[in-house]
Amino acid sequence: MYRIKTMNKISPKGLSRLDAARYEVSDTFENEQAILVRSAKMHDYAFPSELIAIARAGAGVNNIPLDRCAEAGIVVFNTPGANANAVKELAVCALLLASRNIVGGVEWTKEQAKAGEDVAAVVEKGKAAFAGVEIMGKTLGVVGLGAIGIQVANVAAALGMKVVGYDPFLSVRSALSLDPKVSHVQDLDTLYAASDYLSLHLPMTAETRGSINAEAYSQMKKGVRIINLARGELVNNADMKAALESGAVASYVTDFPDSEISLVPGVVPIPHLGASSEESEENCAVMAADEISDYLEHGNIVNSVNLPNLSMGWKTTARLCVISRKNPELLKDVTTMVQGITAITSNQRGDYLYILADANEISETVANQIAALDGVLRVRLLLK
Ligand SMILES: NC(=O)c1ccc[n+]([C@@H]2O[C@H](COP(=O)([O-])OP(=O)(O)OC[C@H]3O[C@@H](n4cnc5c(N)ncnc54)[C@H](O)[C@@H]3O)[C@@H](O)[C@H]2O)c1
Numbered sequence: 001m002y003r004i005k006t007m008n009k010i011s012p013k014g015l016s017r018l019d020a021a022r023y024e025v026s027d028t029f030e031n032e033q034a035i036l037v038r039s040a041k042m043h044d045y046a047f048p049s050e051l052i053a054i055a056r057a058g059a060g061v062n063n064i065p066l067d068r069c070a071e072a073g074i075v076v077f078n079t080p081g082a083n084a085n086a087v088k089e090l091a092v093c094a095l096l097l098a099s100r101n102i103v104g105g106v107e108w109t110k111e112q113a114k115a116g117e118d119v120a121a122v123v124e125k126g127k128a129a130f131a132g133v134e135i136m137g138k139t140l141g142v143v144g145l146g147a148i149g150i151q152v153a154n155v156a157a158a159l160g161m162k163v164v165g166y167d168p169f170l171s172v173r174s175a176l177s178l179d180p181k182v183s184h185v186q187d188l189d190t191l192y193a194a195s196d197y198l199s200l201h202l203p204m205t206a207e208t209r210g211s212i213n214a215e216a217y218s219q220m221k222k223g224v225r226i227i228n229l230a231r232g233e234l235v236n237n238a239d240m241k242a243a244l245e246s247g248a249v250a251s252y253v254t255d256f257p258d259s260e261i262s263l264v265p266g267v268v269p270i271p272h273l274g275a276s277s278e279e280s281e282e283n284c285a286v287m288a289a290d291e292i293s294d295y296l297e298h299g300n301i302v303n304s305v306n307l308p309n310l311s312m313g314w315k316t317t318a319r320l321c322v323i324s325r326k327n328p329e330l331l332k333d334v335t336t337m338v339q340g341i342t343a344i345t346s347n348q349r350g351d352y353l354y355i356l357a358d359a360n361e362i363s364e365t366v367a368n369q370i371a372a373l374d375g376v377l378r379v380r381l382l383l384k
Contacts, residue, residue: 002024002034003050004292005035006035006036008057010038010288011285014287017290030048033296034054036289037054039058041063042063058083060078066306070307070377073377075307077302077305078305079284079288084148091148091152098197098226135197138196139164140162140197140198144230145167149174158179161197164182164184164195166185195220196224197225197226198224198225212226212228213236224250240261241260254267307349307352308346315358317384319381321356321378321382323378324376325375327374334357335357344356367379
């Protein structure tokens with residue numbers, strides 16, 4: 001039986017993926033082999049020696065000490081794309097919030113009701129103050145065509161918008177899923193110049209931090225509407241404030257509000273609701289549970305954030321899984337030491353190497369000898 005510890009409430013739909021005949025799940029284990037976690041802080045967590053995998057049901061992993069895990073031979077997984085539909089749906093809402101003064105209108109209507117006004121009568125007189133524009137026929141620029149950006153681009157095209165996308169690292173998979181009506185441009189200047197709306201779906205990095213700033217607005221159409229469901233730090237708040245005041249930007253819908261920007265006229269602050277749907281939590285939990293079971297039972301690593309990803313179909317009765325610091329000799333050593341190998345594969349990531357080797361028989365002795373080699377961090381012998 002594998003012991004899985006839950007460090008947060010994990011959706012039952014995810015836990016149901018773990019066959020009760022092979023998995024015990026508890027939030028009190030002290031010698032667990034794997035952990036399912038959402039936001040619990042794990043930086044001070046003492047890892048039991050049995051622990052080999054942690055899956056974060058979600059995208060961000062800054063609650064987990066990735067380097068310490070890698071050095072201990074513990075694979076950390078996340079669930080990229082599992083919340084993409086939830087964010088896409090909020091992006092559709094954000095496009096409308098950026099276009100029509102829905103939030104202002106709703107607040108005003110409630111104020112009328114609280115003041116004892118005849119609401120049905122006053123709305124007809126007051127509604128003109130909240131008129132907006134339609135999205136149909138307008139151009140949306142999508143920055144970052146990954147799991148979320150692709151879906152946003154495609155749904156906007158289906159809603160009758162013209163869509164241009166920019167992604168300097170566009171994957172083949174993403175390119176193939178992109179609606180043919182969406183045009184991919186090679187530089188941001190072209191995208192900025194074309195867009196009535198801009199939707200950000202790129203990661204926050206040293207390079208992209210603050211990249212939505214005065215210089216960027218100077219290349220955009222006057223009155224552009226900006227949607228940020230990616231990360232708050234992508235946008236320079238001071239420049240955004242000035243651009244809203246001058247009319248360079250007509251509205252800014254952000255899922256990452258802070259005290260500096262939330263009360264600025266033209267800002268629609270959403271309290272980080274992008275991934276907050278029941279379905280998204282379920283999708284993340286299902287993906288996390290599947291990643292854990294594929295690794296525990298087959299040694300396959302899919303969506304790791306700290307060690308190399310590597311998968312191989314398994315036809316024999318024995319499989320050796322070796323996590324090591326990078327070592328150019330290790331693949332040769334494993335090939336020599338394991339007799340009768342039918343398949344072997346490896347992958348590197350940063351300073352680490354992962355090897356899968358299949359044979360019809362692999363002894364504990366050989367596995368222990370490989371575990372004792374220089375730089376080897378974890379060896380597992382899986383038997384069918
Ligand atoms: N609001 C929320 O609750 C919420 C939820 C999930 C994700 N997010 C955020 O949404 C963003 C996208 O998430 P995702 O799951 O689609 O990630 P992803 O990794 O699937 O896609 C990101 C894309 O951005 C591209 N990219 C990288 N650098 C770029 C650059 N300089 N310019 C343009 N494109 C660039 C990458 O090539 C990739 O295709 C991330 O910032 C993530 O943190 C927010």
